[in-house]
Amino acid sequence: METSTNEKTKTTTEKLHISGAEAVIRCLLAEDANLVYGYPGGAIMPIYDELFKFQDQLHHVLTRHEQGATHAAQGFARTSGKVGVALATSGPGATNLVTGIADAQIDSTPMVCITGQVASHLLGSDAFQETDIIGISTPVTKWNYQITKASEIPEIMAKAFYIARSGRPGPVLIDITKDAQFEKFDFSYEKCVGIRSYQPYPSLSMDAVEEAVALIEQAKKPLVVWGQGVILGRAEEEFKTFVEKSGIPAVWTILGLSALPTNHPSNRGMVGMHGNYAPNLLTNECDLLIAIGMRFDDRVTGDLKTYAKQAKVIHLELDPAEVNKNVMADVVLLSDCKISLKALIDRISQKTYPQWIQRFDELDAIEVEKVIHSDLNPTKDGLTMGEAIAMINKHSNGDAVIVTDVGQHQMVACRYAQFNQSKSNVTSGGLGTMGFALPAAIGAKMGAPDREVVAVIGDGGYQMTIQELGTIFQQQVAVKIVVLNNDFLGMVRQWQQLFFDKRYASTEMVNPDFVTIAKGFQIQANRVKERKDLDQAVQEMMTSDKPYFLEICVEKEDNVFPMIPTGASVSDIRLE
Numbered sequence: 001m002e003t004s005t006n007e008k009t010k011t012t013t014e015k016l017h018i019s020g021a022e023a024v025i026r027c028l029l030a031e032d033a034n035l036v037y038g039y040p041g042g043a044i045m046p047i048y049d050e051l052f053k054f055q056d057q058l059h060h061v062l063t064r065h066e067q068g069a070t071h072a073a074q075g076f077a078r079t080s081g082k083v084g085v086a087l088a089t090s091g092p093g094a095t096n097l098v099t100g101i102a103d104a105q106i107d108s109t110p111m112v113c114i115t116g117q118v119a120s121h122l123l124g125s126d127a128f129q130e131t132d133i134i135g136i137s138t139p140v141t142k143w144n145y146q147i148t149k150a151s152e153i154p155e156i157m158a159k160a161f162y163i164a165r166s167g168r169p170g171p172v173l174i175d176i177t178k179d180a181q182f183e184k185f186d187f188s189y190e191k192c193v194g195i196r197s198y199q200p201y202p203s204l205s206m207d208a209v210e211e212a213v214a215l216i217e218q219a220k221k222p223l224v225v226w227g228q229g230v231i232l233g234r235a236e237e238e239f240k241t242f243v244e245k246s247g248i249p250a251v252w253t254i255l256g257l258s259a260l261p262t263n264h265p266s267n268r269g270m271v272g273m274h275g276n277y278a279p280n281l282l283t284n285e286c287d288l289l290i291a292i293g294m295r296f297d298d299r300v301t302g303d304l305k306t307y308a309k310q311a312k313v314i315h316l317e318l319d320p321a322e323v324n325k326n327v328m329a330d331v332v333l334l335s336d337c338k339i340s341l342k343a344l345i346d347r348i349s350q351k352t353y354p355q356w357i358q359r360f361d362e363l364d365a366i367e368v369e370k371v372i373h374s375d376l377n378p379t380k381d382g383l384t385m386g387e388a389i390a391m392i393n394k395h396s397n398g399d400a401v402i403v404t405d406v407g408q409h410q411m412v413a414c415r416y417a418q419f420n421q422s423k424s425n426v427t428s429g430g431l432g433t434m435g436f437a438l439p440a441a442i443g444a445k446m447g448a449p450d451r452e453v454v455a456v457i458g459d460g461g462y463q464m465t466i467q468e469l470g471t472i473f474q475q476q477v478a479v480k481i482v483v484l485n486n487d488f489l490g491m492v493r494q495w496q497q498l499f500f501d502k503r504y505a506s507t508e509m510v511n512p513d514f515v516t517i518a519k520g521f522q523i524q525a526n527r528v529k530e531r532k533d534l535d536q537a538v539q540e541m542m543t544s545d546k547p548y549f550l551e552i553c554v555e556k557e558d559n560v561f562p563m564i565p566t567g568a569s570v571s572d573i574r575l576e
Contacts, residue, residue, distance in 0.1 A: 015188045020150030021046035021181040024114065025054050027157035030189045033085045033112070035076065035446060037061045037069035041089025043129060044116025046181035048087075061442070061475055064467035066093050068439035070100020071465070074109045075443030078426045079401055079451070081234075083164050084111045084443065090118055091129030094175070095136065099433060101171045102140040106430030107255060108232060110169035112160050120148040120177040133175050142170030150183035154190070162192035167200025168319040169232060202320065204335035204343060211331045212290075212314045213347045219288035219312075221356045222248045223279075225271055225300070228255035228429075229293015229318060235338035236422045239292065240264070242341050247352040249360055251279035253294050254414050258424040262398065262417075268360050272300045273564045274411035277371075278363035280562070280570040283308050285359070292316045293337045296326040297430065306569040316340045370575045371561050376416065382555030383531060385412040385484050391534055392454055392482065393418040395542040400452040401426060403444050405437035405461035408490035411560045413456045423448070435464030441479045442471055452480065452542065459485040459511050466517070472547050473521040480541050481523075481549045483514055486556050494559045518549035525549040 018026070024047050028036065038060060040048045051060050063069040066088045073084025084104075088097050094115040104111045118127045134146050143163045145156050153176070160172040216222065224246075230239045236259050243250045243266040250266045252259070260267050269276030271283065283289070289311040294300070301307040304326060315329035316337045323332050333340040375386030389412055392400070398418035403426040404410040410427055419425060426444050428436040441455035462483050472479060489507040496504050518525035524546060528537045534552070541548045562573045 015186050017184055018187050019046065019050070019181065020153050020176065020183050020185070021050045023150060023153045023185070023187045024157065024176070024181070025050045025058060026187065027154060027189060028085065029054070029057060030191065031083070031157070031161045033083060033161075035059050035061070036085040036087055037063050037072040037443065038087030039063060039066050039069060039089070039093060041093045041116065041129070043090035043118055043178050044087060044093070044181075046178065047114070047116065047176075061446075061471065063439060064470045065465065066096035067099050067435065068465055068468045068471065070097050070104065070111065070113065071433075071436050071439035072443035072471075073111050074100060074104055075403065075426055075440035076447040077109050077111060077443070078440075078447070079423050079444045080447030081423070082110075082447070083161055084109070086111065086113045087115075088113070089116045089129065090133070091131045093129075094133040095131060097173075098137060098140065101137055101173065103428055103431040103433045103436065104171040105140045105142065107428065108169050108228060109171065110164040111171040112164050113171060113173045115173065115175045116181070117146065117175045117177045119179045121179070123177070133173065137173045140171070141173050144173040144175070146175040146177070147180050148177050150180050150185045153180070154187060158190060158192035159195065162195065163198070201336055202318070202334045204333060204339055206343070208331055208333050209340070209343045209347065212333060212344060215288055215312050215314060215331060216246065216290070216344070216348055221286045221353070222246070222288040222290065223282060223286035224248050224250035224290045224292060225253070225294055226250060226256045226259060226292040227253040227294025229316070229337050230256060230259040231422055233293060233318070233337045235293075235336075235341055236260070238338055238341040238345065242345050245345060245350055246348055247350070248290065249353075249357060251276070253297070253300055253429075254425070254427060255429040256294060257414055258419040258422050261421070262419050270414060271570070274415065274560050274562065276364070276415070277367035277562050277573060277575060278360045280564065280573045281363060282359060284310065284569070284571045286311050288312050288314070290314045290316070291327075291329075292341070293318070295322040298326075301326060302564050302568055302570045302572070306571065367562065367575065375412075380555070382558070383528070383534065383552060384558060385409055385554050386416050387531075388482065388484055388534070388552045388554065389413050389416040389456070391538045392456070392542075395538050396452055396454065400424070400454050401444050401448055403427070403437050403441040403453060403455045405457040406432045406434045407458045407461060408494065408560050409456055409458045409484045434461040437461060438465045438481065439468045439471070441481070442468060442475070442477050445477050445479050454480045454482060456482050456484065458490060459483055459487065459509055459514075460489045462514070469518065469521040469523065473523065476547065478544075478546055480544070481518075481547070482541075483549070483551045484554050485511065485514070485551055486554050486558070487511060488556060491560075493557070497557070497559070499565070514551045515549070523547045523549050525551075527551040527553065529553045
């Protein structure tokens with residue numbers, strides 16, 4: 001990629017004769033990246049030496065594992081809307097970033113990862129802690145680049161931040177050889193505002209807008225499915241106006257959750273494998289499906305051969321690669337959804353669909369009777385994950401950021417958490433990374449320091465990154481950690497129960513004393529085993545102004561319903 005110089009801003013920094021390592025720090029500061037996560041090592045030591053000198057301007061958070069650094073950077077980006085930054089050394093340090101990078105790529109999270117590399121004369125020699133991180137990361141980055149000359153640093157860093165945050169956001173990796181970090185050069189910095197051949201924001205076709213309006217006006221049973229594109233495009237207000245004016249029921253993917261308040265009358269629930277009954281069934285009854293900022297993931301669509309075949313499809317999408325990839329659209333509005341929604345709002349009529357809405361209400365009532373009531377108001381002895389989430393809602397008033405890991409608790413939290421504002425749901429969507437929640441919660445709290453951040457984690461995922469309790473202890477990040485402990489890898493066990501004749505192969509967990517471990521990090525901790533203690537325990541946690549750990553021992557073999565078996569049609573959704 002070559003920067004188009006006529007599109008760049010004027011130089012904002014005077015020329016300084018400095019090292020490449022210092023240049024990296026000054027580039028970060030110029031991009032307002034004054035908070036970074038990382039782990040030092042030999043090949044990145046020159047940059048860390050400069051971090052020491054700039055510690056009054058740039059805060060470095062020492063995570064306990066490089067993967068933790070990427071997830072923390074993701075959490076920060078998701079709540080702040082800024083670019084997250086992670087640092088690591090060469091070899092194993094760099095490869096430990098890959099899972100977080102892949103997660104950020106599929107979930108469209110803006111992140112810049114900076115890795116140290118062996119000296120340029122050693123490249124390709126299998127030197128100590130040398131690995132080809134450029135080759136390894138190419139499939140899971142939006143862009144990557146290896147710097148071998150200090151003079152390259154300003155331009156490449158400017159490009160990195162521009163690419164990471166523009167268009168459909170994503171991760172960028174910059175690998176810098178050790179000699180380039182030591183080398184001195186005349187430094188000046190120009191922010192990148194355009195790159196030749198890279199068009200992050202396609203121009204909206206007004207002809208397509210008119211076609212879309214025509215389909216919306218004639219529809220009798222329209223349905224909106226929205227995803228994270230609404231949040232990434234900062235289009236929450238436009239989206240709210242659109243659904244209110246159009247009168248169309250709207251349903252969400254897990255990454256779209258919180259773009260519209262949970263209690264908004266147009267919000268009709270979640271689609272997908274463990275989504276709500278009505279939205280999934282009615283996907284195959286609607287006559288118009290309007291997809292906004294979502295990519296028709298397989299967990300949402302189920303069997304593509306039966307997915308919404310009766311409906312016309314309008315797809316509002318920024319990334320051309322996601323258009324007509326899984327579901328063919330009749331009309332494509334290729335643009336930032338903030339722009340395309342504004343265009344639609346100006347042209348559509350104010351409408352209501354009372355009969356169509358009644359269908360949602362009828363099916364919702366069935367789900368309440370068969371699933372939701374017993375999840376939230378159980379009469380059995382064991383605690384349910386649903387009532388745990390309901391109790392968090394009670395004491396957060398729907399104002400907290402909920403960070404979830406991957407598994408049963410994730411689906412339950414998405415189904416039952418209450419949200420009043422956007423950027424409140426932080427989870428690993430496309431990659432499904434166990435271990436995501438604890439470090440991501442650290443970043444989420446730092447990205448939104450004035451908000452309560454509650455990490456809801458399963459006992460399995462918690463132990464994948466439990467070492468980040470050390471980061472919480474050192475930084476005194478006031479996150480609230482809730483482990484829903486069923487002594488199982490719950491989601492895998494559910495599948496084994498339903499589809500593998502209860503052969504619980506390698507899913508039973510023999511867990512340590514989580515409360516004692518938390519106390520070892522001087523984190524206040526509590527455990528709940530009985531329903532009578534739940535309310536007070538959650539209240540105590542939520543009123544604390546310090547880090548807090550709460551273990552809630554839930555029923556061991558509880559299942560998450562509704563569910564759509566893998567490969568089945570959304571119409572085949574099961575309530576039991």
